[in-house]
Each structure stands twice: as C-alpha cells, then as structure tokens.
Amino acid sequence: MEHRENKPSKEKKMLVFVVILVLANLITFFFFMRNNAKMEQLQVEREMLLTEQTTLRADLEKALGDFDLMQTDNAELQAKIAEQKALIEKQLKELARNQQDLKFLKSLKDKVKAYDQIILDYRAEIEALRLENERLNADNKNLSEQNEVLKEEGETLKKDRDSLKKRVDAGSTLQAYDFNITGLRVKEGSSKQSPTNKAPKVNAVKACFVIAENKIAEAGERDVFMRLLDPSGNVLNPSAGNPEKFQTQQGSSVNYTEKRRVEYRNQILDVCVFWSPYEPMTKGTYVVEIWAEGKLIGKDALILK
Numbered sequence: 001m002e003h004r005e006n007k008p009s010k011e012k013k014m015l016v017f018v019v020i021l022v023l024a025n026l027i028t029f030f031f032f033m034r035n036n037a038k039m040e041q042l043q044v045e046r047e048m049l050l051t052e053q054t055t056l057r058a059d060l061e062k063a064l065g066d067f068d069l070m071q072t073d074n075a076e077l078q079a080k081i082a083e084q085k086a087l088i089e090k091q092l093k094e095l096a097r098n099q100q101d102l103k104f105l106k107s108l109k110d111k112v113k114a115y116d117q118i119i120l121d122y123r124a125e126i127e128a129l130r131l132e133n134e135r136l137n138a139d140n141k142n143l144s145e146q147n148e149v150l151k152e153e154g155e156t157l158k159k160d161r162d163s164l165k166k167r168v169d170a171g172s173t174l175q176a177y178d179f180n181i182t183g184l185r186v187k188e189g190s191s192k193q194s195p196t197n198k199a200p201k202v203n204a205v206k207a208c209f210v211i212a213e214n215k216i217a218e219a220g221e222r223d224v225f226m227r228l229l230d231p232s233g234n235v236l237n238p239s240a241g242n243p244e245k246f247q248t249q250q251g252s253s254v255n256y257t258e259k260r261r262v263e264y265r266n267q268i269l270d271v272c273v274f275w276s277p278y279e280p281m282t283k284g285t286y287v288v289e290i291w292a293e294g295k296l297i298g299k300d301a302l303i304l305k
Contacts, residue, residue: 052105056095056112063115064088072126073133084118174264175212176271176290176298182206183281183304199283199304207288208272209298211264219266225291226273228257231284239278249294256291 067085072078098104183202184193207226225246228236235255237243243255258275286302
C-alpha cells in the first residue's frame, strides 16, 4: 500500500518541476526577445541619427555653397547673404557638438528646410536686380548715344553759326576802291597845292578813295585809319612823337599814320585823308593801307622819284 501511494507523489513532483522549468525557459526567452528587440530598435535609431546627421550636414554645406555662388553689387543683399553664410557655419559647428541629440537634430532640420525658400528668394532678387541693371545700362547707352547725337548736332550748328557769322562779317565789311594817292607840294604861307612825284618836294600826302555801298553794314560814325609804309616797310607816324595805334579784329595793336572820322550811311562815300611828313621823304614806293573796324578794306601805292 505504502509503495503504491509514493509512486504518484513522485510523478507529481516531476511534473511540477517540468512545468516550472518550461515556465522559466519561456520567461527567459521572453526577456531575451524583448532585449533583442530593444537592441535592434537602438541600432535602428543610431542608424537614423547617423543618416539624419549626414543629410543635415550635406544640406547645410549645399546651402552654404549656394550662397557662395551668389554674386551681386547690391550692398544690402550682400549683407543678407553674408549673414546667412555665417549662420550656416555656426549651425555646422553646433551639429558637430550635438550629433546624438535627436531633439536638436529635428529642430535643425526645420531650419535647414527654410534655406531652400531663402535661396530661391535671393536668386529671384539677384535676377531682378540684374535685369534692372541691364535696363538701366541700356537706358544709359541710349542716353549716351542721344547725347553724342546732340553734341554732334550742336557742333554742326556751331560750325553753321560760325560760318554764317563769317559770311555776315565778310558781307558787312566795308570795301575801299578807286584810290588816288598823290604827293603834294604846299607852298609855305599859302593854301595853294600842286601835285608832285618828286620826293624832296613832297610835304603832304593826300589819299582819296571810295567806300562802297553796303546795305548790311552797320550805319553810323566810324574811324578810318591810313597806314603809310615807307620803301623799307616802316609805318610813318602821325608826328615825330610816339606812334599812334589801333586794334585789329585779331586783337593785335598796330601803328597808323593818320585817321579820319566819317559818317557812313550804307551808301557810296568819298573820303580823303591828308598827312604831312615831319621829315623829308625819300624816293621809292610807299604802300598805303586803309583800315576800318579793325579790318584792312583796301590799299594802293605811291611812287616817288
């Protein structure tokens, strides 16, 4: 009896042991599998972090390169580009220090995305500035060409005016003709005059001529100057004193021998100028020049023997 009762008791104990062993193995397997899943999850997260870091660094370096390629003469835009580049360089340094900080990486990822739009906006602004500069350059070129045309037209007008002025000046210049130059012998104490071409006997010179009609010349009083040049080409003075001078149209001062004021009315005018030498005249050819308004208007010669 006792032998039969002990046998089932042993079987029960063995069964309980087996059940406990199975449960222990199941629990051990469960914890093993759970730990293994955690390890795999950590590995996946590490790989994700590494991928995120690599992607963020590549995106930041690309954005920095895009900003480096931007060229503009606009000072304000240049300052903005420099500011963005400095910010990216700072973020690259922060990325190197916070490689395991998932929260930081997510925050930085949002900031990096914003660079795409900023780069597009800056490129659009640079292109707009380039087109505006091209338009301004084209306008400046057109203005320069127009100014050059106006300058050429102005020079042409000036030449035309100068040419017209010269023609008017030439047309308004008085002309002397029909000269009659005579050496005179005037007896002392008498008003009687007799013409002579004997140099020792000449004590007066009379130069008569006609000033032509000129309708465009200015009417009124004017001085007519006579220059008498001796055979050596020297201008004879009005007297033995200092020479008298007048100014030519070119601005130079020249000596004259005698002058006479006349009233010119744009009509033919007969004029005679008298001069008395202060020393004996010599034989030879004397040139007589008649000047008015600074211009030579005619000349002739007197030959004395």
